[in-house]
Amino acid sequence: MGKGLAAFAAAWLATMGIATATPAAPAWSLLPQPAHAYPAASPAVEIADGAVVAVHGADRPQLQAIVDRFVHLLADTRGLRLHATTAADARAAITFNIDPHADVAGGAGYRIVIDDQGIRITARTPRGAFYGSVTLWQLLTPPGWTRGSAAEVAAGVIDDHPRFAWRALLLDSGRHYQSVAEIERLIDWMSLDKLDVLLWHLTEDQGWRLDIPGYPALTKTGACRNAVGLDAELTGSPDQPYCGHYTAAEVREIVRYAAERYVTVVPGIDLPGHAQAAIAAYPWLGVTGQRPPVWTDWGVSPWLLKPDAKTLHFVDDVLDEVMRLFPSKYVSIGGDEADKQQWNASPAVQAQMHQLGLANMDQLQGWFTGQVAGHLTAHGRTPVGWDDELVAGATLPAAEVVMSWHGNDGERVALAALRQGHDVVMTPQESLYFDHYQSSLPDEWPGQPPMATLRQAYDTVVIPHGASAAEAGHVIGVQAGLWTELMPDFARDQHALYPRVAALAELGWSPAAAHDWHGFLQRLPAELERYRALGIGYADTAFAPAFDVTAGAGDTLRVALANQTGFGTIRYTTDGSAPTPASTAYVRPLTLAARDRTTLRAATFMPDGYPLAAPRMQVLDAATLLGRDSSQLASCSHQPGMRLGGRQPARGPRPVYTMDVGDMCWLWPQAPLAGVTHVNLSVARVTWRFGDEAKDAVVRPRVGAAGEFEIHADSCTGPLLARLPLTPAAQASGQTRLGAPIATTPGNGARDLCIVATGDPRDGQWALARITFSKGNTETGVPQGERRTGKR
Structure with missing residues (x-):
C-alpha cells in the first residue's frame, strides 16, 4: 500500500x-x-x-x-x-x-x-x-x-486492488456448446469473484463455433458433428447431429455484456492444430487434400492446417473478423498439441521446411506461428499462445504472451518462458484445469484425471520457483481452464467450476502475503451461501463425508468418517434420518454390529449450523465389505482412472464409471473371499471416442463372441475364479447385472484380484460399475450390501 x-x-x-x-x-x-x-x-x-x-x-x-x-x-x-x-x-x-x-x-x-x-x-x-x-x-x-x-x-x-491484471477463466465452447444466456450467467458470476478475463475457446477439432464472412462452410459443416455416445442424449437421437455456433450479433452481445461487468472476452482460435473441423469444411486447409469428418473423438487429432500461403491468407481473414468482433488487446492463437505426423509424411511440407532453412517441424510450427503473430501485432493486438513449443525446445514470437499449462517439474516451462522475455499466464493443468474431478468420493461427478482438489487449486504456484524479481514481474496473471469433453451441459460446468473458482479468485486478486488456506476456509462458507443465492450449482465434495469401512474386532464394522479439507463438524445418524446441526458429532471411529443392518447418514456443518455438504449415506451390514464400486478399485496401470458418465436411466442418478481408458482392467487388493460362493457385476458399455489413446489400447482374447468379464486371483494371469459372458449385456443400452459362481478353495482368505473384460476396447469399452461377492445363491434379486454410498 x-x-x-x-x-x-x-x-x-x-x-x-x-x-x-x-x-x-x-x-x-x-x-x-x-x-x-x-x-x-x-x-x-x-x-x-x-x-x-x-x-x-x-x-x-x-x-x-x-x-x-x-x-x-x-x-x-x-x-x-x-x-x-x-x-x-x-x-x-x-x-x-x-x-x-x-x-x-x-x-x-x-x-x-x-x-x-x-x-x-x-x-x-x-x-x-x-x-x-x-x-x-x-x-x-x-x-x-x-x-x-x-x-x-x-x-x-x-x-x-488486484495482484494481477489477468484473472481468467477459459471456457471451451468447441467440445460442447453453451448458449448465450448461459455464458452471460457465467460472466455475471465471474465478475462477482473479481475475475476479469474470459478466454473463449471457439474452434476445435469437434466444432468451429464462429461465423466468418466468406467462409460459410465453417459453420454449415464445421459446427456440426455426428451425435456419438452421450451427445445423442443432447440431440435426442443418434441421427440428429450435434451443432452450434455463434453469430456476429451474438458475439457482440456477449462482448458488450462482459464489458459492462469489467470482463474482457479474449477470443481463442486454435492454430495450427485442433483444426479438424475447419479442414472438414475446407479440405484444402489440410495437408492430405482429403475431407475428414468433424471429429467425434476426444484427444489430439493429427489434422493440422497446411503451413502455406493460401492457409495463411485464410487465417488472416479469420483474424480480421475476430478483431472486428472482439476489441480485446489480446487474441489467443493456440499452438498446443500439434501432432505433426501428417506434416512429416507430406513431401510438400518437407520441401517447404527445407526451403525455409528449418531443421525440424517444431521450427516450422514456430515459423507459422510467427506469421500469424505478425498479422496481429501489425494491427495493434497481442498474440497469446500455449507453451508447447517451449516444451519441444523451439521458440515463440517475442511478442507472444505464454499460457503455461505444463506445471509439472517445478514450473520449468514457465520459467523458460520468463527467461526468454515473455509475459506469462500461469494455468497449470495439475491444479487449475477444472475439468479434472475434485474428489475420490463414489458420487463424484465425471472428470479427467488426475484429481485436482480445492486445496490444490488454492496452493497453485503462481511465481515459478527460481524466478528473479524482474522475471516475476512478467507473470501477468493466473487462469483456470474448463475443457468440456466431459461437460455436456451447464450443470456440469457449474459443478466443475465452483467452488474452485473462489480459490482462483484469491490467487489472482489477493497479495501473496495474504495467502492462508485456513483463513480461506473460514471465509468460504459465506461465499458458498452467496453462490447458493445466485443459483450456482456448486460442488460440495471438499466438505462431504467419506466412509472408510473396515473389519472390526469380532463381528463388527469399524467406520471412520472424514472430509477432504478436515474443516467443519461431521454429524451423523444411524437410523436413516437426515443429520441436523443437533445430531451427534463425529469424534472417533464408530463400531457397528455387522449382524445388524444400519443406515448411516452423515453431513458436515459449520458451528452456526450452516450445512457445508449434503448428507451422504451408506447401508452397513455383514455384506458391506464384500462389494466395491469402481471408484474404490485400482487401475491395472496404477494410474488415476478417468470418471466417465453413463447413459441416463429412466429413474435415479446418471451412473459414473471409473476406468483406465484403453485398458478394461481393475484391481482389488486383498479381497475378502472367505466363504464366498458367488459374484455379481454391474457393467455397461461406453462408446469409444478417445482418439489418441487408440494406439495404446489393450486387447485381450475373447472366449465367447461377445467377450466376457474374468476374475483372476493373485495377478491378471493368475487362477481364473469366474468368467461372466457379456452376451446378455452386449445389446443393452445401459447397465446390466451379471452373475456367476466363483471358484474358491476351502479356507480361502483375502486374495489380490484382477478383474478384466476381454475384447478390444476400441469396439466399445466395457465399464465396471460395481463388483459384489456373496456367501449364498444370489443369482436373482439384489445381493446384500449392493447399495453403497451416495448423496441422499
Whole structure:
C-alpha cells in the first residue's frame, strides 16, 4: 500500500480510538481477501430496506449503471431494496464516488470507509467502483445473513486492488456448446469473484463455433458433428447431429455484456492444430487434400492446417473478423498439441521446411506461428499462445504472451518462458484445469484425471520457483481452464467450476502475503451461501463425508468418517434420518454390529449450523465389505482412472464409471473371499471416442463372441475364479447385472484380484460399475450390501 493510503488508514483508525500495531480480528468475510483491511471496534453501520445510495463524482452514467446493478443484486440475493439517487442527500447510508485523483491504488483499486457517517466507496475509475460494489455486496451478505433483514456492517477501512491484471477463466465452447444466456450467467458470476478475463475457446477439432464472412462452410459443416455416445442424449437421437455456433450479433452481445461487468472476452482460435473441423469444411486447409469428418473423438487429432500461403491468407481473414468482433488487446492463437505426423509424411511440407532453412517441424510450427503473430501485432493486438513449443525446445514470437499449462517439474516451462522475455499466464493443468474431478468420493461427478482438489487449486504456484524479481514481474496473471469433453451441459460446468473458482479468485486478486488456506476456509462458507443465492450449482465434495469401512474386532464394522479439507463438524445418524446441526458429532471411529443392518447418514456443518455438504449415506451390514464400486478399485496401470458418465436411466442418478481408458482392467487388493460362493457385476458399455489413446489400447482374447468379464486371483494371469459372458449385456443400452459362481478353495482368505473384460476396447469399452461377492445363491434379486454410498 502506498504511503498516502497507509497514513490515511492509520489516521482514520486513530480517530476511532483504534491502535494500528495489532489489528483486531477480521470482522468481515470477504473473498477474495482484500489487499488491506482495517476493522475497527466502533459500532456497526446498519443498512435496512429503503436505505439511500448516493452517486457522486466523475463518470456519472457509468457509475450510475454500476450502482443500479449493485442495487438489483442486493435485492435479488439479500432481499434488501435500496434507493439510488444522484442528488445531494444527507440521509445517504451509502455513497459511491469516482474521483480521478483519489489516493487509491491504480484504476482497479478502491477504498471503503465504514463509520458513523455510513459507508463510502471511493475509486479513480468506474472499474474500481465496480470492484468496490462487489466487496460492499459481500459486506452486506455476511455469514448467517437472513433474507430481508437489515444488514449490520462492522466499521473499518478497506483499501484494495488486484495482484494481477489477468484473472481468467477459459471456457471451451468447441467440445460442447453453451448458449448465450448461459455464458452471460457465467460472466455475471465471474465478475462477482473479481475475475476479469474470459478466454473463449471457439474452434476445435469437434466444432468451429464462429461465423466468418466468406467462409460459410465453417459453420454449415464445421459446427456440426455426428451425435456419438452421450451427445445423442443432447440431440435426442443418434441421427440428429450435434451443432452450434455463434453469430456476429451474438458475439457482440456477449462482448458488450462482459464489458459492462469489467470482463474482457479474449477470443481463442486454435492454430495450427485442433483444426479438424475447419479442414472438414475446407479440405484444402489440410495437408492430405482429403475431407475428414468433424471429429467425434476426444484427444489430439493429427489434422493440422497446411503451413502455406493460401492457409495463411485464410487465417488472416479469420483474424480480421475476430478483431472486428472482439476489441480485446489480446487474441489467443493456440499452438498446443500439434501432432505433426501428417506434416512429416507430406513431401510438400518437407520441401517447404527445407526451403525455409528449418531443421525440424517444431521450427516450422514456430515459423507459422510467427506469421500469424505478425498479422496481429501489425494491427495493434497481442498474440497469446500455449507453451508447447517451449516444451519441444523451439521458440515463440517475442511478442507472444505464454499460457503455461505444463506445471509439472517445478514450473520449468514457465520459467523458460520468463527467461526468454515473455509475459506469462500461469494455468497449470495439475491444479487449475477444472475439468479434472475434485474428489475420490463414489458420487463424484465425471472428470479427467488426475484429481485436482480445492486445496490444490488454492496452493497453485503462481511465481515459478527460481524466478528473479524482474522475471516475476512478467507473470501477468493466473487462469483456470474448463475443457468440456466431459461437460455436456451447464450443470456440469457449474459443478466443475465452483467452488474452485473462489480459490482462483484469491490467487489472482489477493497479495501473496495474504495467502492462508485456513483463513480461506473460514471465509468460504459465506461465499458458498452467496453462490447458493445466485443459483450456482456448486460442488460440495471438499466438505462431504467419506466412509472408510473396515473389519472390526469380532463381528463388527469399524467406520471412520472424514472430509477432504478436515474443516467443519461431521454429524451423523444411524437410523436413516437426515443429520441436523443437533445430531451427534463425529469424534472417533464408530463400531457397528455387522449382524445388524444400519443406515448411516452423515453431513458436515459449520458451528452456526450452516450445512457445508449434503448428507451422504451408506447401508452397513455383514455384506458391506464384500462389494466395491469402481471408484474404490485400482487401475491395472496404477494410474488415476478417468470418471466417465453413463447413459441416463429412466429413474435415479446418471451412473459414473471409473476406468483406465484403453485398458478394461481393475484391481482389488486383498479381497475378502472367505466363504464366498458367488459374484455379481454391474457393467455397461461406453462408446469409444478417445482418439489418441487408440494406439495404446489393450486387447485381450475373447472366449465367447461377445467377450466376457474374468476374475483372476493373485495377478491378471493368475487362477481364473469366474468368467461372466457379456452376451446378455452386449445389446443393452445401459447397465446390466451379471452373475456367476466363483471358484474358491476351502479356507480361502483375502486374495489380490484382477478383474478384466476381454475384447478390444476400441469396439466399445466395457465399464465396471460395481463388483459384489456373496456367501449364498444370489443369482436373482439384489445381493446384500449392493447399495453403497451416495448423496441422499
